[in-house]
Amino acid sequence: MEAASKNAPRVAIINYGMGNIGSVTKVMNRLGAKPYIADSPDQLEVADRIILPGVGAFGDGMENLRAGGFVDSLETLVIDGGVPFLGVCLGMELMAKGSEESPGVAGLGWIDADIVKFDSAHGLRIPHVGWNDISVADPDHPFIAGIGSGSTFYFVHSYYMACRNRDHIVAETDYGNVVASVVHNGPRIIGCQFHPEKSQDDGRRLLLNFLFGLPPHATH
Numbered sequence: 001m002e003a004a005s006k007n008a009p010r011v012a013i014i015n016y017g018m019g020n021i022g023s024v025t026k027v028m029n030r031l032g033a034k035p036y037i038a039d040s041p042d043q044l045e046v047a048d049r050i051i052l053p054g055v056g057a058f059g060d061g062m063e064n065l066r067a068g069g070f071v072d073s074l075e076t077l078v079i080d081g082g083v084p085f086l087g088v089c090l091g092m093e094l095m096a097k098g099s100e101e102s103p104g105v106a107g108l109g110w111i112d113a114d115i116v117k118f119d120s121a122h123g124l125r126i127p128h129v130g131w132n133d134i135s136v137a138d139p140d141h142p143f144i145a146g147i148g149s150g151s152t153f154y155f156v157h158s159y160y161m162a163c164r165n166r167d168h169i170v171a172e173t174d175y176g177n178v179v180a181s182v183v184h185n186g187p188r189i190i191g192c193q194f195h196p197e198k199s200q201d202d203g204r205r206l207l208l209n210f211l212f213g214l215p216p217h218a219t220h
Contacts, residue, residue, distance in 0.1 A: 009211050012038040012047035016064040018090055019055035027197040031204065033211050041073035049211065050074070050083055054090030055156070058115055059102030061094050071108065079110070084188040084214050089157060092183065092191030096161055110185045113163040124176045127158040132194075134171040134181050141170045142213050143190045143206060144182065151202045153181070153194035160193065187215050 011033045013021050021037060028035035028051075038044050052074075054061055065071050078085045087095050096107045099115035107115075118126050135149045160179040163169055170182035173193070183191045190210065196203035 008032055008034045009048035010046060011035040011049045011051060011211070012044050013051045013053065014044075014065075014070060015039050016052075016054070016061070016068050016070060018061050018064060019053055021053055023195075023197050024051060024053050024088070027204070027207060028211075031207055031211060041069045044070075044073050044077055044083075047077070047083060050078065050085045052085070052087045052091035052094065054088065054094070056090055057101060058090070058093055058099035058107070058159070059105045061090050062102070062105050062107060065094070074108070078189060082188055084210065085190065086210050087191040088197070089193060089195060092193050093157075093159060093161060095183070095185075095189075095191050099159065101159055110189060111161065111163065111168050111183050111191065112165045113161045113168065113180070113183070115159045116162045117159050118176060122176045127156060128175050129156050130154070132173050132175060134173050135178075136171050137166070138170045138184075141184055142187055142215065143184065143209050144170055145209050145213055146205050147171075147202060153192075153196065153199040153202060155181075155194045157193060161191075 011028050013024050015037050025035045077083045093115045094107050095110045096113040096115050097109045098107050118124050120126050131152045133150050133152045163180050168183045169180045170184050172178050173181040181193045196206045
């Protein structure tokens with residue numbers, strides 16, 4: 001275990017009732033960060049990093065974020081304030097504009113994309129569960145530093161992000177068709193379709209990049 005230093009980043013892990021947050025908290029501790037569970041928007045204000053994990057339905061996720069008052073706070077802190085943000089699995093999907101899983105429900109809208117279900121007609125097993133490799137599309141993004149094409153990560157999902165603008169894509173994965181597996185909106189807003197906290201050494205590398213490798217941002 002890497003002991004947290006005095007200057008270790010404070011990492012807020014948003015608790016909005018969408019999945020187990022224990023594994024994310026545990027790996028943050030192991031990597032030398034200072035994680036804490038944010039049960040309300042005001043608890044995000046002291047964070048140096050924000051993680052939105054999650055499993056489950058798009059509509060439920062957005063309803064819970066809005067009911068908890070998190071959406072406005074995230075806009076203020078992440079979009080306006082530049083606090084680095086990582087969305088994991090459902091957390092990445094919620095960064096899109098919407099999802100065919102929940103018609104009429106608006107997402108955060110940080111990525112110009114919609115969430116689409118895998119087509120079982122192609123013989124795919126749905127959900128996509130297990131290890132799969134990535135192809136790096138944007139090797140210059142600081143989040144992907146030290147990770148090359150062919151690196152493998154652990155996936156669990158039935159829906160994927162269909163980006164309208166390829167500039168948002170950091171890495172892709174082939175599962176029946178090529179889909180976005182890492183996306184970004186600038187150097188500090190990142191989404192992973194896979195679970196880096198369950199992806200051993202390559203996942204650890206990405207999380208260290210998120211904690212310590214992103215460009216500096218304004219203090220708050």
